[in-house]
Amino acid sequence: MGLLDGKVALVTGGGSGIGRVTAEVFAREGAHVAVADWNEASAQETVASIEAEGFEALSIAADVSDEDSVRQMVDAVVDRFGALHCASNNAALGGGFHATHELDRERWDRCLAVSLTGVWLCLKYEVPAMLDAGGGSIVNISSVSGIRGQVTQAAYAASKGGVIALTKTAAAEYATRGIRVNSVAPGGIETPGMASYLEAFPEIRESTEAVHAMRRFGRPDEIADAVTYLCSDRSSFVTGQILGVEGGIQVNAHDA
DSSP states (O other): OOTTTTOEEEEETTTSHHHHHHHHHHHHTTOEEEEEESSHHHHHHHHHHHHHTTOOEEEEEOOTTSHHHHHHHHHHHHHHHSOOOEEEEOOOOOOOSBOGGGOOHHHHHHHHIIIIIHHHHHHHHHHHHHHHHTOEEEEEEOOTHHHHOOTTBHHHHHHHHHHHHHHHHHHHHHTTTTEEEEEEEEOSBOSHHHHHHHHHOGGGHHHHHHTSTTSSOBOHHHHHHHHHHHHSGGGTTOOSOEEEESTTGGGOOSOO
């Protein structure tokens, strides 16, 4: 018996990194999985990986910053699988590395359009589908940056802080209607994005790892396992929570 047996799950940003691994774990735990990504080829690669293990999945090309695209995405899931029970709103976009006063408006707007407005749009269409299904669970991927801020990451940190507030608001609104809404806040995770960052700035790997009390980056599967728990009935009395999966960043004394 899997944790998500009989459930239909949607993962946005499922074409790579945390989203891809989350979709794969969902499938192994028994869910029918829809993988959405702006890069259709990447979404199809994730689906191929899932199908190679003998599970069922659907790829969807979707831009979460576009309302029509999000509506069509959720409709496609329900049309294919008949319902929607779980969602991991993972799609996000960084704003580059700039001091707050040097960040240009275009980067700010684009980051918030995907990383915050995109999460709201997903909620807007996922919630009615889950109400029709009799309830469900939504996990928004935020970040420890949204809790404590991050130097040179004003847009990204602001968007993730907004995701945290949005998560708590939605959790309160739907708590008596069968829908739970939580968030996972990762620390530094070994993803393609992190690899690109460290390739550009190799000299900061050691100091970046040292921010974590565990003195290492996390793995995508460590995030996926937390998301899966929050989507499963094992967390049936959990809503409105921000689960930090961040290697102890918030308790690190920075002097060890």
